Amino acid sequence: MQKPLITSLGNPLIKQARALRQKKARNESGLFLVEGIHHVGEAVEAGWDVETILYSSGVLTSPFAHELITRFAFKPQPVTAQVMEALADKENPQGIIAIVRQRKSPLKDVKPFRKAVALVSPQDPGNVGTILRTVDAVGADALFLLDGGVELYHPSVIRASMGTLFWKPIIQTSFNDFLGWAREGKYQLIGTSAKADVGYDTLVPQIPWVLMLGNEQKGLSKEQSAACDVTVSLPMQGRVSSLNLAVAAGVLLYQFGEKK
DSSP states (O other), rough: OOOOOBTTSHHHHHHHHHTSSSSSHHHHHSSSEEEEHHHHHHHHHHTOOEEEEEEEETTOOOOHHHHHTTTSSSEEEEBBBHHHHHOOOOOOOSSEEEEEEEOOOOOOOOOOOOOEEEEEOOHHHHHHHHHHHHHHTTTTOOEEEEEOSSSOOOOHHHHTTTTGGOOOOOOEOOHHHHHHHHHHHHEEEEOOTOSSSTTTTOOOOSSSSSEOOOBBTTTTTHHHHSSEEEEEEEOOOSSSSSSHHHHHHHHHHHHHOOOO
């Protein structure tokens, strides 16, 4: 039997979902929102713990989304179009939102890999999500978020990742802990710096490797650059002195991915 239709924004489940738009509520509950047909589908296919699916029949027209709803052992929660609009983070909502439990990936549980990316204190959630998407596209294996920065479950990270967040290991730890772990595992650390050792197009990475990028404003510190095995630079021929973080990561990941 289908659950009763929720029509009020004062409903406890709706109040909980709306609260999850805020970082504090996400941190305290260990939950986050996933919005849109593709993203909810990826969370389900990847086997994440989906607490609830909220949907609006008046808005949801995709056959795939309706099939997705029927596959759940529990009945998803129908809401009115007005409630869905109040929950949605963007205009023209697709009519489906999931409440999903967060995952923690400890450094000690990381399995050996060939290539990965590490970001030190990134500040832009869109960059983190886009880099995750590129990590997946080039066949890299993991993403490390070091020394804080962007909240992993920020809506913009999820949206920009295009669902890849649910498939790739993402490890949040300190730079120092990561460095000790990487040294023990004999991973080559490739840093990025305007004052680099070599040009990006001449380096042949030694597998396994990790591409290290600093944050958007400061890049890697002198100490962090010194901790890398090698640093590379991208040539700047115009008036700009640097590239967007996600663009730089994309260029380097495709360049290094082609090196054997």
